Amino acid sequence: MQSKSSVPLLSVEDLRIAVGQRGHQKEAVRGISFDLGSGQTFGIVGESGSGKTLTVLAISRLLPSAAQVTSGKVYFKGEDLIRASSTRLAEIRGRQISVVFQDSLTSLNPVMRIGTQVREPLLLHRLADRQDANAAAEEELRRLGIPDPSRAMTGYPHEFSGGMRQRAMIAGALIASPELIIADEPTTALDATVQAQIIDIWSTLNSELGVALILVSHDLGVVSEVCDTVAVMYAGQIVETGPTRLLLSNAKHPYTEALLESMPSATTIGTYRLKAIPGEPPMLGALPSGCPFHSRCRYRQEFCVSREPRLEQVGDRKVACWVAQERGELPAATAKVADAPRTPHSASAITSGALFKERPTKELLILDKVTCHHLMPNRWPFLPPARVHALDDVSLTVQKGEVLGVAGESGCGKSTLARCVLRLTDIDEGRIVFRGEEISSLGGEALRHVRRHMQPVLQDPYGSLNPRARVTEIVEEPLLAHGIEQKQRQDRVAEVLDLVGLGIRFGRHLPHQLSGGQRQRVGIARAIALNPELIVADEPISALDVSIQAQILNLFRDLQRQLNLSLIFISHDLRIVRYLSSNIAIMFLGQIVEYGSGEDICEAPLHPYTVALLSSVPVMEERAGRQRIVLSGEPPSPISPPSGCRFRTRCPYAAAICAEIAPELQQMPSGRRVACHFPGVSGTPNGGERGPRLAAN
Amino acid sequence: MTISIVHQPDSIIRRSLDRLAHDPQLAISVALIFAWMLAIAGAGILAPASPLAQNVLDRLQPPSLGHPFGTDQLGRDVFSRVLYGGRASVPAAIAVVVMGASFGTIVGGLAGYGGRVTDEFLARLTDMMLAFPVLVLAMAVAAALGASLIHGVVALTAVWWPQYVRVCRGLVLELREREFVTASKASGRTSIAILFRIILPNALPTLLVMAAIDIGRAILNFSILSFLGLGARPPDPEWGSMVSSGAEVMDQWWVATFPGLSILCLVFAFNLLGDSIRDAMDPWVGGRR
Numbered sequence: 001m002q003s004k005s006s007v008p009l010l011s012v013e014d015l016r017i018a019v020g021q022r023g024h025q026k027e028a029v030r031g032i033s034f035d036l037g038s039g040q041t042f043g044i045v046g047e048s049g050s051g052k053t054l055t056v057l058a059i060s061r062l063l064p065s066a067a068q069v070t071s072g073k074v075y076f077k078g079e080d081l082i083r084a085s086s087t088r089l090a091e092i093r094g095r096q097i098s099v100v101f102q103d104s105l106t107s108l109n110p111v112m113r114i115g116t117q118v119r120e121p122l123l124l125h126r127l128a129d130r131q132d133a134n135a136a137a138e139e140e141l142r143r144l145g146i147p148d149p150s151r152a153m154t155g156y157p158h159e160f161s162g163g164m165r166q167r168a169m170i171a172g173a174l175i176a177s178p179e180l181i182i183a184d185e186p187t188t189a190l191d192a193t194v195q196a197q198i199i200d201i202w203s204t205l206n207s208e209l210g211v212a213l214i215l216v217s218h219d220l221g222v223v224s225e226v227c228d229t230v231a232v233m234y235a236g237q238i239v240e241t242g243p244t245r246l247l248l249s250n251a252k253h254p255y256t257e258a259l260l261e262s263m264p265s266a267t268t269i270g271t272y273r274l275k276a277i278p279g280e281p282p283m284l285g286a287l288p289s290g291c292p293f294h295s296r297c298r299y300r301q302e303f304c305v306s307r308e309p310r311l312e313q314v315g316d317r318k319v320a321c322w323v324a325q326e327r328g329e330l331p332a333a334t335a336k337v338a339d340a341p342r343t344p345h346s347a348s349a350i351t352s353g354a355l356f357k358e359r360p361t362k363e364l365l366i367l368d369k370v371t372c373h374h375l376m377p378n379r380w381p382f383l384p385p386a387r388v389h390a391l392d393d394v395s396l397t398v399q400k401g402e403v404l405g406v407a408g409e410s411g412c413g414k415s416t417l418a419r420c421v422l423r424l425t426d427i428d429e430g431r432i433v434f435r436g437e438e439i440s441s442l443g444g445e446a447l448r449h450v451r452r453h454m455q456p457v458l459q460d461p462y463g464s465l466n467p468r469a470r471v472t473e474i475v476e477e478p479l480l481a482h483g484i485e486q487k488q489r490q491d492r493v494a495e496v497l498d499l500v501g502l503g504i505r506f507g508r509h510l511p512h513q514l515s516g517g518q519r520q521r522v523g524i525a526r527a528i529a530l531n532p533e534l535i536v537a538d539e540p541i542s543a544l545d546v547s548i549q550a551q552i553l554n555l556f557r558d559l560q561r562q563l564n565l566s567l568i569f570i571s572h573d574l575r576i577v578r579y580l581s582s583n584i585a586i587m588f589l590g591q592i593v594e595y596g597s598g599e600d601i602c603e604a605p606l607h608p609y610t611v612a613l614l615s616s617v618p619v620m621e622e623r624a625g626r627q628r629i630v631l632s633g634e635p636p637s638p639i640s641p642p643s644g645c646r647f648r649t650r651c652p653y654a655a656a657i658c659a660e661i662a663p664e665l666q667q668m669p670s671g672r673r674v675a676c677h678f679p680g681v682s683g684t685p686n687g688g689e690r691g692p693r694l695a696a697n
Numbered sequence: 698m699t700i701s702i703v704h705q706p707d708s709i710i711r712r713s714l715d716r717l718a719h720d721p722q723l724a725i726s727v728a729l730i731f732a733w734m735l736a737i738a739g740a741g742i743l744a745p746a747s748p749l750a751q752n753v754l755d756r757l758q759p760p761s762l763g764h765p766f767g768t769d770q771l772g773r774d775v776f777s778r779v780l781y782g783g784r785a786s787v788p789a790a791i792a793v794v795v796m797g798a799s800f801g802t803i804v805g806g807l808a809g810y811g812g813r814v815t816d817e818f819l820a821r822l823t824d825m826m827l828a829f830p831v832l833v834l835a836m837a838v839a840a841a842l843g844a845s846l847i848h849g850v851v852a853l854t855a856v857w858w859p860q861y862v863r864v865c866r867g868l869v870l871e872l873r874e875r876e877f878v879t880a881s882k883a884s885g886r887t888s889i890a891i892l893f894r895i896i897l898p899n900a901l902p903t904l905l906v907m908a909a910i911d912i913g914r915a916i917l918n919f920s921i922l923s924f925l926g927l928g929a930r931p932p933d934p935e936w937g938s939m940v941s942s943g944a945e946v947m948d949q950w951w952v953a954t955f956p957g958l959s960i961l962c963l964v965f966a967f968n969l970l971g972d973s974i975r976d977a978m979d980p981w982v983g984g985r986r
Contacts, residue, residue: 422883451885464876468898478884526880 007078009038009212010059010180015072017054017063019284026285028067029054030236033311038179039210043223043244045259046233047281047545052216055233056182058082059214060099061089076180094121098173102185104165108157114141114168115153121176140171144201161634163194170201180212181205187222191409192572193631193650195222196616200630202226218546220259221618224248232256235282235292242317252314252324254297262550264579273557274579276550280515291322296547299323299331363433364533364566365398365421370430370440372413372420376639389638390416391427392590395665398534403560403567405581405598407574407613411635413590414570418538421568422456423447435533452482455527459539461519465511471497472507475525482530496525499562500555517548521555528559534566542571549576556580574613578602586610589638589646592665596672606668606679608651645677653681716977723977726969733963737783744777748934757949767951769942775952779959782934785846787963789928790915793853798908800854801861802897808862809869810892820866826859832921839927846935849928853918857911864907868900910971913964920960936960 017029029051036042046052057063059074061081074081076097081089093099098121101107108117118140119133128136134153141149144167157165166186173181183202187195203226206213217223223230224244231241232255240253251257261275279296282288288295294304304322311320315328324330372391378384391413398404406414419425421432423439432440439450455478458464465474472493479489494504500521511519520540527535537556541549557580560567571577577584577598584601586594586609594607605611612629631650636642642649648658657677665675717724736743745763752772760767766775808819826834838852872878873896881891920937922928929935931942936956943953 424879424883448885448887451883454883456880456883458876458880460876464880466877466881466895466899469895477881477886481881481885481887481890523880526884530884 008035008075009040009077010036010214011073011075012055012059013073013075015055015058015074016070017051017058017067018070019054019067021066025068025070027070028236028284029058031072032233032236032238034231034238034241036180036212036214038212039206040229041206041213041215041227043227043230044214044216044233045218045220045223045230047218047547049281049284050233051236052233053184056099056184056214056216060093060097060182062099091125094178095125095127095176096178097180097182098176098178100166100169100173100181100183100186102188104162104169104189105157108165108169110157112156113153114155114157114160118153118168118172118175121172125176127176136175137171140175141168144168144171144174145197146171161194162190163197163634166190166198167201170198170205174205174209174211177209178211180214182214182216184216185218186215188217188219191635192574192616193409193612194634196612196618196630197632199225199618219618220248225618232259235287237292237320238311238318239293239320240317241311246316250329252317252319252329253293253321254299254323254330255293257330258296258298259546262547264553264575273554274550276554277547278551280517281545281547291320293321362400363397364400364402364435365568366431366433367394367396367421368431368433370394370420370427370432372416372425372427374416386639389413389590389641391420393430394587394590394592395430396585396592396595398566398568400533400566401564402583403569403581405577405584406568406570406587407572407577407584408587409572409613409635411589411638412587413638414587415538416590417587418456418536418568418570421534421536422454423450448481452478452530453532454534454536455530455532457520457523457527457535457537457540460543461516461523462511462543464523465519467511469510470507471502471509471511471514471522472504474511474522475529478526478530492529493525496529499528499559500525515548516544517551520544520552524552524555524559528563528565531563532565534568536568536570538570539572540569541576542573553579573617574602575617586613589635589641591646591675592673593647593675594672595665595674596668596670600670600672604680606672606674607647607676608653608681609647612650645675647676653678720973720977722969723973726966726973729962729966730970733783733787733966736780737787740777740780740784744774744780746774746777748773748778748781749932750774757946757952759949760951766955767949769939769952770946775939775955778934778939779936779955782936782939782956783959783963785929785933785935786916786919786923786937786960789846789850789853789919790912792850793857793915793919794908794911796854797857798861798904798911801858802865802900802904804858805862805865806869806892806897806900809866810873810888810896816866819862823859823862823866826856827863829856831856832918835918835922836925836927839922844927844930846929846933849919849922852927853915853922857915861904861907865900865904868903869896872896872899906971906975909974910968913967913971916960916967917964 013033015029015032016027018025019028020026032055034042044052044055054063054067058069059081063069069082072082076092081092084092115134115137119137122128122133122136123130138149138153141152146152146164146167152168160168186202187198190198199222202213202215205211213226215223215226227244229242230244230247231238232253233239234255240247240251240256247256248260251260258275258277262277264274277296282292290306290308291297291304294300297304301323307322309320309322309325311318312325314324319325370391371393374388374390375385376388378386394417396404406417408414416425420427423442427440430440431438434450435453437450439447442450475493475496476489479492484492493507497504497506502518502521502525506514506518511522514522540556541552544552553576556567556569559565567580569577569580581598583596584598585592586601586607588609594601594605594610601610602614605614608629612631615629629652633650636646636649644660644662645651645654645658648654651658655677663675663677665673667673668679717727750773755768755772756770758764758768764774764776766779769775769778804819808816834856835852838855839848842848842851878891878895881895919928920940923935923937924941926938926941929938931938936959939956940953943956946952
């Protein structure tokens with residue numbers, strides 16, 4: 001793909017953006033420059049606060065009122081958009097540049113029909129009359145794989161799922177055939193399998209329509225699946241930019257390299273600590289001197305502290321790093337292959353196998369056919385409430401010192417599982433046995449006593465800490481609840497704060513004075529304060545920044561080993577679950593569909609849903625002959641699950657029997673259990689080649 | 698592990714002073730309330746005459762140097778009576794709000810955090826109370842008990858709490874679903890401890906704002922009760938009853954106007970204060986930085 005003329009489609013020159021009120025302005029974007037030819041795809045990657053969103057909002061002149069462009073130029077086809085009048089901008093927006101936002105629920109107007117919103121650009125720019133616009137909108141919806149587009153036209157946003165709304169937003173962005181689409185985190189709010197569908201749409205958009213694309217994301221994986229060129233932003237600047245493949249295979253900026261190494265891949269397991277980036281991203285207006293990354297950089301030299309590097313050409317790309325500029329690459333580029341966290345099979349056998357096969361085991365927690373249905377009040381009075389099948393017939397065991405991973409999409413019942421184990425939700429049927437004692441019907445004082453031995457770590461580091469309590473009070477709470485004396489309480493609080501890497505100096509802080517990672521450390525300290533035997537962690541890192549996630553994962557790993565904790569680790573991301581867990585349970589719509597050792601499940605999945613989850617993980621390396629399923633459609637409603645196998649409506653291999661008989665969770669020879677009539681069908685050579693892969697509906 | 702950002706928690710006094718300096722509305726309201734409190738407390742020193750001393754020869758004198766606010770039908774100094782009258786109105790109003798808000802908060806907390814039956818019972822009871830016009834109910838209670846300052850306070854308190862139940866119950870219903878409450882529960886805290894140690898402290902800011910605005914309303918309502926002859930008994934000075942008696946002599950405007958202005962001024966000040974507190978508590982308006 002090359003640009004037709006010498007003038008690039010979009011050219012950003014030394015863009016600087018400041019945020020805050022006058023007098024207190026802080027520079028959030030500090031001199032960004034890049035060119036984009038027509039038909040090219042450009043990805044911008046960075047953590048929250050890196051300035052990536054501000055940059056693209058400035059291009060379309062949609063900056064919030066608190067932010068201002070202080071200097072720089074944005075040329076779109078030779079025209080400076082920063083100085084363009086608002087009438088001129090209105091002509092360009094939607095017609096030549098379209099923007100797709102992250103949250104489709106808030107960025108679609110809830111009181112307008114989908115069709116009206118999709119066709120709007122055509123009418124605004126007088127490109128078609130009402131009738132033609134409707135026809136075009138319907139066609140666009142069909143092309144993006146929305147089932148029954150003529151009905152979707154008259155629907156309202158809340159009637160659609162997240163994936164469908166995202167499609168409708170893309171339809172609206174595409175309808176006036178713009179030359180440039182800007183997408184800000186367009187898949188972040190979506191479930192893994194739906195995200196895979198949307199990524200597929202973005203990739204085909206460019207190749208089929210030749211529209212130029214700027215994709216902003218915190219996830220290098222998403223960007224690398226879609227974009228030819230990528231820029232990594234840190235502290236308001238591009239630190240490395242170049243062709244995606246080169247950048248991913250051989251990073252030349254320490255930050256890019258650290259990002260790539262800090263996240264586990266589907267084959268990484270907890271034998272190694274993750275190479276987490278130490279520290280936190282710098283705060284706005286409090287940048288360190290010299291290179292903004294120097295305090296977290298492993299290659300730091302003396303002059304990095306005093307002088308700030310500029311973005312300069314280094315071989316095949318541009319890098320802003322003194323070390324890389326001097327040597328042409330990073331020093332450890334060759335050495336790091338040796339100790340990469342990719343695990344050889346022998347090592348994985350030692351951890352995942354030996355941990356609970358050879359050692360005499362003690363069953364700490366047994367779930368036996370646990371069923372939990374939530375009742376939703378019926379809209380009509382006197383009619384029976386609707387039943388949400390949150391958990392159906394779930395059986396599993398956790399051994400002493402074992403880490404059990406639970407993975408699945410939202411609505412699969414994994415959080416209900418956590419709540420049931422912790423006895424925060426009552427179960428309808430089945431038994432929960434903890435430390436040899438049936439706890440499913442305990443109440444009052446007896447339950448309080450049991451809770452001493454199991455503690456939760458909750459998902460949202462912002463919502464799970466009492467905003468009015470100081471750190472010591474939060475960590476002290478469980479100790480107080482179980483009547484431990486004051487002197488011991490103080491000692492224990494200091495001890496666990498140390499264990500989680502915070503230290504007592506944070507004791508007087510209120511939660512809002514801490515960063516997300518620090519808050520989650522407080523949450524973990526609270527959980528281990530009573531020295532429990534079981535910790536239930538429900539999505540504990542999904543709300544954190546990429547570079548912080550690895551730190552918290554390492555913390556979990558270390559604490560688990562140090563304290564010989566049993567851990568139930570719940571996540572939507574199979575990579576993360578795999579890293580920590582010896583056993584994994586995959587859940588779909590309230591049921592366990594596959595349950596076995598982490599190695600078995602990730603190396604040789606048998607259930608088609610497991611395969612789909614694994615292949616929905618955006619990977620940065622080539623998929624070497626891996627089977628890949630992109631599921632069509634959305635998870636079915638847990639209020640009225642499909643008959644027979646609940647997965648059949650999305651399963652590319654479903655046969656007649658699947659609609660009639662629900663498959664049992666059957667033991668396979670390898671020791672794992674699968675609930676599928678055709679286990680391994682996606683892995684067989686003829687079935688796995690491509691399978692009868694359905695286009696989106 | 699190095700953690701780069703360490704905030705030092707500011708002291709509350711430091712932050713409050715900082716806020717006063719940057720929020721003129723707050724500064725004005727605080728100054729007004731402070732001035733009134735001083736005047737009421739120092740009535741014994743500031744008042745030129747006893748509030749009860751009658752001087753029939755001096756009746757209905759217009760404002761002058763000797764009588765800054767004039768005199769009433771019985772020749773009593775209106776200025777002195779306004780100052781002493783505040784000693785009845787203001788503490789009574791504050792007592793009504795404090796007692797009503799405390800009782801309402803506890804009932805609301807129990808309704809929001811208790812079981813379904815408790816909630817239904819308390820919430821319906823509250824709805825029933827709210828269905829009556831506040832003043833009519835208060836008048837009925839005051840009339841049944843007999844007119845006196847204390848009975849006026851009791852009557853108003855009896856009708857004041859239901860609105861706090863409403864607001865507090867709503868807050869508790871929202872807060873009980875928050876994750877930090879779940880965390881508390883899982884740590885083994887008892888329900889009653891969670892309600893009083895975790896949930897209610899988080900509901901407090903909103904309720905405090907409501908109470909601050911309410912003090913103005915309580916002063917007004919108490920004055921109305923007195924105006925109707927159901928609060929403080931004559932000859933004790935009270936702003937509402939002073940306006941009431943002043944209304945009999947409309948030609949001598951000063952008799953009713955000055956106690957009326959006092960009510961207006963203090964109600965205004967408390968409304969401003971409540972407004973500022975609300976802004977300070979609301980992160981979107983720029984309370985926390």
